[in-house]
Amino acid sequence: MPRYEPVDPGQSFPKLEESVLERWRERDVFHESIRRREAEGAEPYVFYEGPPTANGRPGSHHVLARIFKDVFPRYRTMRGYLVPRKGGWDCHGLPVELEIERELGLNNKHEIEAYGVEKFNARCRESVLRYIDEFDKLTERIGFWLDTDNAYFTLDNDYIESVWWSLKTVWEQGRLYEGHKVVPYCPRCGTALSSHEVAQGYRDVVDPSVYVRFPIEPGVSLLGWTTTPWTLLSNAALAVNPDVTYVRARVGDEILIMAEPLVERVLGDVPIEARFKGSELEGTKYDPPFHYVTDFGPLSHTVLAGDFVTTDDGTGVVHTALAFGEDDFALGEQHGMTLQNPVKLDGTFDERMGPFAGKFVKDADPEIVEALGDRLFRHVPYEHAYPHCWRCGTPLLYYAKASWYVRTTAVRDQMLAENEKINWYPEHIKHGRFGEWLRGNVDWALSRERYWGTPLPVWRCDDGHEHAIGSRAELQELAGAVPDDLHKPFIDDVTFVCRECGGEMARVPEVIDAWWDSGSMPFAQWHAPHENEDVFERRFPADYICEGIDQTRGWFYSLLAVNTLLFGRSPYETVLCLGLILDPSGQKMSKSRGNVVDPWDVIDAHGADAFRWYYFTSKQPWDGYRFSLETVGESVRQFMLTLWNTYGFYVLYANAGDVEPAEGEVTELDRWVLSRLAATTEVAIERLDDYDTTSAGRAIAAFVDDLSNWYVRRSRRRFWDGEPAAFWVLRECLVTVSKLLAPLTPFIADAMYENLDASEPSVHLCDYPAPGERDVELEWQMEVVRDTIELGRAARAHAKVKVRQPLGEAIVVAADRERAAIERFEELVLDELNVKSLRFVSEADELGRWQLKPNYRTLGPRFGKRMPLAADAVAALDAQRAAATLREGGVVGVTVDGEEYQLGADDVQMALEPLEGYRVERAGTHAIALNVDLNPELRREGLAREAVHAIQAARKSAGLNVEDRIALTVGGDDELLDAIRAHEPYVSGETLATSVTYDGAGDATHIEGLELRIAVERA
RNA sequence: GGGCGAUUAGCUCAGUCGGUUAGAGCGCUUCUCUGAUAAGGAAGAGGUCCCAGGUUCGAGUCCUGGAUCGCCCA
16 A cells, blocks of 8 residues: 555646545535634634626636635635635626516516516526526635525525615615706616616717807807707706806807807907906806796706816806706706706607607707707707617617615715725725725715616605615514515505505605615625624624725725615725736627636636636736636646646655655755745745735745755655655645645645645645744855856856766855855755865955945935946945955945045945956856866766766666666767776666676667667666 | 726736846747656847836836726716
């Protein structure tokens, strides 16, 4: 029986992960990881799942969010926290309805109602659950540990009831009110559009733009401008900017009043009769162009001040029709004007509008321009981008509609104060995108005139008395009945008697914005406060949430707004924002572009760990990813294969020699690698505490690289010899790495742990490693040593002498600490460079001359403007003498601008300039030179090594196993055979030859032009 | 139109408090090493640090303006 399960070097990671998943299921590891912390009474670390909508297949961006939602809860669990993670699903909202409309071929609300709201909502309910299985499958497969069995659904009656409670609370605070708002509205579909939909439908169109006279006395008119002539029929007021200069301009025999900066563009070069501030026009009465509707209150047809008036285009005199523009509407409200809307919901003028009644407003434009008569000053076509309904192409109208609002502006300052306490990643969101958004906060338009959503729990009687319902019990008490399903249409049948007037109270028809649902999840996921209030309180606020950066004004806002209104504080403390997934050319991934990468393709090709590792370490997650199958594959090759092979190496030799790892005498290299391991652990903890997987992962990868390509490479002999202490160190490194990696790549980490340790049922039930002892000096020394070796190898390359050829001597220029470092690892340096001895020269003169350069970093602040003079002074120093002084810790004096200054070792950078004729490589203060003279003995040894190399190749091509013994037969050139004879113990030892015969036959190969014939046979 | 971010080698990305010679990996060329490795090592080619101004003794880094891309909002 092998000590460990053999490791397949060609292991398919996707397959490996399947088996790890199976083990997790069998051992119920996820729940066990929570149960254990629960039993310990561990401190909670709270994560909130921002609910996705499962009405489409999950994509690569879902994987991104879900693994970042996974990694920190896993990490915190290993760090000793109790981290429950309840899943959730966002079920309501307009996108769901639109999807069903498409499926059913319905075009507008009339058709939905004709189809039947009950049937329609049943379809919506079905559709949002349609892909939950696929989400759950993917969630499990990528290793996102989430309690999907007890997930919350925003469509559940319990959830709705909690949301009702929140709305009733807000209503009791006096912060839920009905108001009017100008919204983009499609008259054909009979619905307002969200800004998102509006943004999809901009088209360049040519509209009439008209300059219109608004007379204030005979021969004197204000000159207004509009691109929507149809709104002139309900002109209510004019707006001017009080701070802009206006003029009375003479045009022919009339006077026109407009903003000065626009005069030339509109009127050309005309005489100006007077200049004055816009504020002086305030209160001026004028005669409107039409008189079909005239009663807008006392300020009808008066000039008003409006800050929104600009001098970018038009005339600086803005025609205002209260119902058809946001600014217009706000202006009217501000001045207490009476709203008149002469346009019906289908987009036609109502019966008040004389000859225009029944006409679609946009179609009426030409006739209205015609009807302006002598009020029309000028009429020009105007090309601009105008929003159209993305679905039916109808031009949208901006239209004042009644809507329910939550007075979030009442808690604006509090939200800003709470935002200050939130830990944002990346940081700029706090005061940038999110902070700006909060500062510009307006009341939340909560209601939707739709069907599939949480019904707004407000009942109203004919006399306008209102009552908000906060629970099913309350409804039961008042109405005597509660429907089994709290959605429309059932809830609309529930009526009760008005307490104030005895009339019948019926529910208002609206549902609410689905964002309020998701913002309610901190309490609604527990059905609090109707039950589980204690659970809610323990799990509020969240320590950590994580979503795409597009949620800044979505869920991040809805959470903050709802919970600040209800509880006066932010429901989360740390937010990690994720960027978009782009294709390799930087284009957004979308179905229409056809550049979407299916997450299953990635998983099938490279596995979930590779997917995770790529997302965690390739860049800062909020910057977005240029993503393809290949980029994920690269991260596998770079990191996971190196790790896997190191692990495989350990298992191979531990099994081969049946070695029991045992703590023993440690070598310098052991101490080094353990110190590096401790350093890596420190960094991993420090970075993961700071929500930085990128740096943590890269640090771990750097360690694995050191482990594989330095520690193991340099220690191979000890593993071949089965030295228990070496196995102990390597196992320690591998097991610790598996724990360090567990939150990031949970599969490979657990596979390694299970094979190497298995003292727990899973690595995910272990504590995160605590850093061991560091030996910082040793780490630094190894840096110097590796650096020196690199220089030596470069010197060899330049001299074109292969590493296989031994050389007599390397001359190393290094002093003090550096020399001590190299001496400590002399054997290692000799071996790596394949030289017989090292000779140190601490005085550089033998190999080169010192160059001094000023250290701008220290001298810059000291000399400021005179820095160039200081640099000159350093250049003028006698470099050799100054270097000697500085290296002994002395100071040198320079004169700059007539003043004396002392410079220390930190103030200059010393570098060696090699002398002519030496094969020298240098870096900073150390350098290395190789003696490349070969004597016959070195030459023989070099050839022997070449022969070994050739024999190993022959072994391999003969298909022998690494542990097979051979009978070796060699023949060919005498010089080669002499070399082999001279080093026969070495040759046979390296090639596991039990016998060497020198007689000719075998396959011929050539070494430096000399023939060598080799035959190997299993002995 | 407004807010925010990004732009560094063919590709993917680092680049600290502003410090003078801008790095890594992949890919490419040429070598090399090998009882784990699809690995490792050396050398080379490859750069208008998006552009233009400015601040500074000194700018990839700070400021202003612009371009392009993206996100969010109107």
